[in-house]
Structures are given as structure tokens and as C-alpha cells.
Amino acid sequence: MGLLILEPTKREGDDHVPGTAFIGAGGAADCVTTVTGELDPNLKYDLTGDVPIVLVPQPSDDPNDPLNWPLWERDLITFILCLVSVSLLLAQTRPYPCAKHCTVLLIVSSAWGGLASSYKSFLWARILQGVAVCPFETLVNITVGEMYCVHQLGKRMALANFSLFGGAFLTPVIVGKITGELGWQWPFFLVAIITGVMLPLVVFWVPETTYNRPAHSTLSNQAPRQYTSTVPRHSFLQRMYLFNGRKTSESPLKLFLRPIVLLLHPAVMWGMLTQGVMIGWTVMIGVVLAAVFIFPPLSFTEVETGYMYTGAFIGSLAGLAITGPLADWSAKYLSRMNKGIYEPEFRLYLVIPQAVTGCLGLYMFGVTSSNTTKYGWFWPDFFFALELMGMTMGAVTSALYLVDAYPGIAIESFTCLLLFKNFFSFGLTWEAFNWLREAGTKELFIYVASVQVAICSLTLPMYFFGKITRDFMHRHDILKMVGLGIEETGGGPGQEGPGIVMGEAGRR
Incomplete structure (x- = not known):
């Protein structure tokens, strides 16, 4: 039992739990090296x-x-994806391109939305825009997760989630001003223009990152597996193909149904609550801003109300600044304390700062926004920023844990997170005004913050029993039980987990 993480029952012959891996990080140095004190030639470092x-x-x-690509190239791909994510937030919703094809579709739909002369035309433009953008929110996390090793992933995943979620709160500040000065059509035109500028970057510098990595041995007593590839790296033009083949032979219907089953997966359910509920509370705050701040004593205009989201953006930026470095440092530090063995549950320590900042922000936003005569606009905005710090930390934590603990179902897991977040936020939007009218701002956010405390507390059993859960779900695959399993081809979407690959001698 390492650092209070409970161990599953030992089984003769196969006692390895997917996700558990030896990374060294300064712990148990004799295990990193051979008996002669040199680095093990069967491992890469x-x-x-x-x-x-x-x-x-x-x-x-x-x-x-992708793990063999130069680090600068992988970072460039990540930067482009994050830049496109932030740049496309001007559309009053969250329009993200999922790939080269969807980027083009987004340009067309955004231009159509700005030119629409009737509600029906505008509605169809928005529907087409939704088709173009929704997959991107999932695929950015997946792409980043496929390009980096465990000890490199934290700060990159934090940047990706900040771009996807935190950057959205800069939108009202910009869109409100643009709409007021130029008209409602111009946010859509700007999305089309900016996406058009970004399109060459996506086409020429964002290649396919899915890779079916050869099967690997892990931390068990299996003998090293030697394999050698004589295939040269694809040329620049080959890497930029718009379509380079399917990565699985399974039917599209089976792939479509897999996320639905995983809604019952314990870790996925935890991820949905940890990320999606905190994002949903920002909707509640938006309702208060719209329903309270435009009336006396503040009497904000729509543009001034939009400026209140500046604090939220600063809060998400602070969450990025804290979570990114902390995620990588804590993974290595805790692994060193655990004799060099990394457990995905080490990522869950990031919920502690999320609970402190997020829950405090929710409680105090309710208190200060319920009496703007006393507290003015600054203190509600300050606690809005704290809530966004917690939201960013929760998004990063859930993404990192699911990628590290369950890489074989990462795509489906993020799809579940996306569905839950959108439906939960829609439900809050539908009922928020009624709740606010019936309970009042202060009482409503006391309830909301208390729910968030309960959700954060669910991380305790996830931490203590997470390894047992990983072992159980590995041995009792619910997807295979219902006929939705896919053929495992090694790494990528079908890989077992981040264990140790025994390959030829190589160091990085």
C-alpha cells in the first residue's frame, strides 16, 4: 500500500494493475539501473x-x-491547438474545430451565421457550427495525452484545458464590446476570419497523433520484449494528409455506443462530476450577473456586465499558473516518495486546491453578490475569479487522471465528460432564474457550494480505492461484457495502460 492507496488482491501470474508504472524520479535508484550501476539498456529515459x-x-x-517526435514539435502542435481554441471563443458559444475538415466547416457555418437574415437560417447555421466544433473539445485533450509521457503531461494538459474552458470567460468581455460597437453579426464574421487565418497552421502543422504502439510488458516479471522498427518517418506531405486511414476496424455504431455504457464507469462518473458540475456553476454565476447587476444599485449596462468576466478569466489564468507546474512536480515528488512507482491517483491531490478555491469562491460569491450595496462589484468579481481557479484545476485533474489511469477508453471518457457538462449546464440554464427567484442569491449559492464540497469529497474514496477499481475494471471490462469491446492493437486507443515497454536500448 503506497501512500494510503489500497492494493488489490494479489493474483498469481498477473498482479500488475494498468496505470501503475515505475518512473524512478529519484526513488529507488537501484531499480532504475542495472546491477553494474548503469542505466538499463532495455529502457528509455x-x-x-x-x-x-x-x-x-x-x-x-x-x-x-508521437512519443519519438522532437519535444519542440509536440509543443508546437499543442500550442497551435490551444491558440485555435482561444481564438475561436469569440462566437458567444464555444466553437472549436475538431480537425482540418471541421475547421473548414466552422469557417462556413460562422460566415453563414453572420449573414443569416432569418431565424430559421440562423438556427441551421448554429446547428452546423455545433457539428463542426463539439468534437474538438474532446480531441484536444486526447491529442495532448498521446504526445507526452506521464512526467511531461501536467503542464501541457493544464494549458489545453485553460484554452478550452478558461479562455471562454474572456468571450463576454470581447463579444459584448464588439456587439455594441459593430453589431451582433461581427462576432461570427471574426470567428470565420480568425479560423481562416488559423487553418494553414492546422493543415500544415497538426498531423495525426493516434498511434498503435506495439504491445508491451509492464512491472510484472515478464521477460523484456525486443522489437525493432525499420520504417522511416513519414515525409512532411504524408504527415499532412487530410485522411490517413482508420485506426480501428470496428463499426462506427459500436464506437458511437461505447461512451453511453461508460457513463456507469466509476472513474468516468467521478470525472464528470469533478469537471462538469464546477463548470455548470459558472452558468449560475452568469445568471446572477444578468439578473442582479443590471438593476440598482449597480445598474450595469450589458457591456459593463460583460466586463465582470475579466475576473473570471484572470482566475482561470491563475489556475493554469498553479496547476500546470504543480501537476508535473507532484507526480514526480509522490513517485519518489513511493519508491519510484507512479500511481495515477497521485493526480488527485490537485483536488485539494480546487476544493479550497472553488468552494470558497462559490460561498463568498453568494454572500457578496446578494448585497452589492455593501460589497460593490469588486468582491463578487474576486470570488468569481476564485471559482474559476477551482474550475480550471478540476478540469485539469479529471483529464490527467482519466488519461493516466484509463488510456484505452480516454476518447470515450472525454465524450462522457462533454455530454454531462453540456446537459448539466443546459439544465441549470433552464431552472436558474426560478431557483434564484425562490431562494435568493445568498441561500442559493450556499446550497450550490455545499453540493460542490460533497463532490470534492468523493475524491477521497477515488484515491483510496482507485487502484482496486482499476484492477477490477481491467479484469471485468464492462464494454466487452455488453459486446462493445474493440480489438486491442497495442498503444493508442487500445493500449492497456502506461506500463513499462521493454524495447531496444534507447535513451532520450
């Missing part, structure tokens, strides 16, 4: 720091494996 870190997952010997 990150040697850029003071202490060798075993790469998890282990890259293959194929130069087309």
Missing part, C-alpha cells in the same frame, strides 16, 4: 534533468510514434 526518469509509456522504436 528522460535524461534532461538531474535524475533519470523512465519514460512512461515507453516509446516504440518507430520514428512515427
